[in-house]
Amino acid sequence: MKAKIVFHKDFQISSVDERIYGSFVEHLGRCVYTGIYEPGHPEADDLGFRRDVIKLVKELKVPLVRYPGGNFVSGYNWEDGIGPAGARPVRTDLAWKSLESNRIGTNEFAQWAKRADADVMMAVNLGTRGADAARNIVEYCNIPRGTYWSDLRRSHGYEDPHAIKLWCLGNEMDGPWQICHRTAEEYGRIAAEAAKVMKWTDPSIELVACGSSNARMPTFGDWEKTVLDHCYEHVDYISLHIYFANHENDTPNFLGRSLEMDTFIKTVAGICDHVKAKKRSAKTVNLSFDEWNVWFHSRDQDKKAEPWGYAPSLLEDIYTMEDALVVGCMLITLLRNADRVKVACLAQLVNVIAPIMTVSGGGAWRQTIFYPFLHAAKYGRGVSLQPAVTCGKYDSREYSGIPYVDSAAVYDEASGEITIFAVNRNLAEPMRLDVDLLDFGKLRVMEHIAMHNVDLKAVNGPGVERVAPCSVSGARIDGTAMEAQLPAASWNVIRLAPAK
Secondary structure, eight states: EEEEEEEEETTEEOOOOOGEEEEESSTTTSSSSSBOOOOSSSTTTTBBBBBHHHHHHHHOOOOOOEEEGGGGGGOGGGGGGGOGGGOOOOOOEETTTTTOOSSSSSHHHHHHHHHOOEEEEEEESSSSOHHHHHHHHHHHOOOOOSHHHHHHHTTTTTOHHHHHHHEEEEOOTOOSSTTOOOOOOHHHHHHHHHHHHHHOTTTTEEEEOOOSSSTSSSSTTTTHHHHHHHHHGGEEEEEEEEOOOOOOOHHHHHHHHHHHHHHHHHHHHHHHHHHHHHHHHHHEEEEEEEEEEOOOHHHHHHHHOOSSSSSOOOOOOOBBBHHHHHHHHHHHHHHHTTTEEEEEESOOOBBOSSSEEHHHHHTEEEEEEEEHHHHHHOOOOOOEEEEEEEEEEEOOSSSSSSEEEEEEEEEEEETEEEEEEEEEOOSSSSSEEEEEEESSSSSSEEEEEEEEOOOOEEEEEEEEEOOOOOOOOOOEETOOOOOOOEEETEOOOOOEEOOO
């Protein structure tokens, strides 16, 4: 089979905001405790953070980490996590039926993020709390000195402010599972008031309003419109969340799910623009896709978990080769919507539906989904190009017109390098890929990286890496035309540079 893609230097979608390669750390399961933090571990640093995990986070080039939730934040008192660690209260976490020691809180996480070369995206509690607690944590984190909360931070040993610039106004407040779930009217009002006082405290911050928890919520669309009617002029982004599953073991259908993600993005962008027009605003509200991933493997096991333990093993999906292909398609979808998606967070980062797994007291290892994310974060920086794709398509149980080749490209104008990302959804046959690179001048192939495995259910584990990228030969350029072979059911990264 054959596919053709045409790219032109002038057909640009947008510059890629590096924050689309963000991730997420929630006080959930083993994400924090025995994930990023394990004092006494052979790899623990002076603060108890696992250096082996920090090394892998740096390898992924994660620029931004959302914290501390997630469902957890809607019942979280941020004041519990500051001050002397030994004096902090143990609380019940109703979201995940666990006990929270509060050994890690705002200051410790800010230190961890600094060591991991990442910025913090902080969420505030708009479930059990409100505008007053929200403005206070902004003051604690961002004001240098001279106020009650800033001086309290200094008394806790943090002379310099954390200078957190991106804040979430709660989490999934449309969901009945959420602590103090709200209607769109209720949430829109409290989000607007919290946003006002947070920005009055620090006018430099950016704010994310809660969108629908997923596109299949019964209130989807109406929720976004109502919320933005209240807070459009006070926020900078609205959130989107999506998780994909393959409960039916239907791989062709599973590989088509990113079409749903694309429709979700375009629909929410359209609603934002509708409210903009209605308000006659000069401001554009963009999108924060601050939870996305594959999530379904651990659900049956999680139902058996004993409640009220410390750091229980929850949501510990072990990812397959086909999961990595879906994650690759989701990354491609984010790149093709770089004009509106400016922030995105792979949920989550360590142990909980994560690319990085740890063994308590032992090593850390890379899941299959680690690699597509790594390649996109490393090479997908520059200008996202608009692809014109011609290829065969197929229909599945839920979707129609699924292209066999899913692709995006990023152009680095400074170096002249082009990176093409492509997933071959054909499970049986390799795909010949012909690419026309108009107006880019003479190019050469730097490398073709591919990841594939004949066993689509293959997984990695501690000390066992059955799914990993490899170099592929045969890609060549003739003038402005490139030709490459994409293995069946594969993730591909083809890097081009100006000819020497």
